[in-house]
Amino acid sequence: MAVPGNRGSDLSGTPRIGLLQQHAAEGPGRLASWARRRGFQLEIHRAEALFAAGPLALQAQGWQALILLGGPWMLDRAPAWLRAEQQSLRAWLQADLPCLGICLGAQLMASALGAPIRALPEPEQGWTQVELADGQSLAALQWHEEGFAAPPPGCHSLGRSAAWPCQGFARGRHQRALQFHPEWDGHSLRALHRGFGADCPLPRGAAGQRQRRVAGWFYPWLDDWRSTWP
Structure with missing residues (x-):
């Protein structure tokens, strides 16, 4: 599945971004909107199908950057494809290729880089205040029971919350991980409620002002990430 930017991107120079979707209910949300606005080609793959036969050489896909979304799995009980x-x-x-991981995607990055993944004392669910390393404070949506308590070796923290000491990290400038979900918009929340039913602890309301604040932070943040790519 692709969110089209410029077809024939290999010739035009339009960035091709690989996006690994872990669960059917957790789609790209604002990431798709960002790709459309910037004219990028976002190539969406269900990870379970892509890795069904085992590991792949992702570099051979020709992507300029890689994005990994969230999902409900625990890494210590991960299925073979994960x-x-x-x-x-x-x-x-x-x-050292550009990468962005969100929630489970961030935990995959953290574990691959040597940070242990631990259970939280209590799950973080719904709107949570995140204190960002640049001094900003952002109300963001969360839904996770595990996380990395500190950045991996050689990485620096991107923020914290009252309940958990590390809400993201960066390795250099173009490898970034976020434990919270700035990509979730109103359409994302409806999809999550459809997909997880009564197990979904997220709010149903639009929370327009908070959503606008998240979007106002996330799109420039993504543009800054894009500016770091080789």
Whole structure:
């Protein structure tokens, strides 16, 4: 599946971004909107299908950057396809290629880079205040029971919350991980409620002002990430 930017991007120079979707209910949200606005080609793959036969050389896909979304799995009980994804991711990170991980995607990055993943004392669910390393404070949506308590070796923290000491990290400038979900918009929340039913602890209301604040932070943040790519 692709969100089209400029077809024939290999010739035009339009960036091709690989996006690994872990769960059917957790789609790209604002990431798709950002790609459309910027004219990028976002190539969306269900990770379970992509890694069904084992690890892949992701570098061979020709992507300029890689994005990994969230999902409900615990890494210590990961299915075979998710372990194959992490093995493939490790080679991508070692090649120092641009990468963005969100929630489970961030945990995959953290674990691949040597940070332990731990259970939280209490799950973080719904709107949570995140204190960003640049001094900003952002109300962001969360839904996770595990996380990395500190950045991996050689990385620096991107923020914290009252309940958990590390809400993201960066390795250099173009490998970034966020434990919270700035990509979730109103359409994302409806999809999550459809997909997870009564198990979904997220709000149903639009929370327009908070959503606008998240969008106002996330799109420039993505543009800054894009500016770091080789």
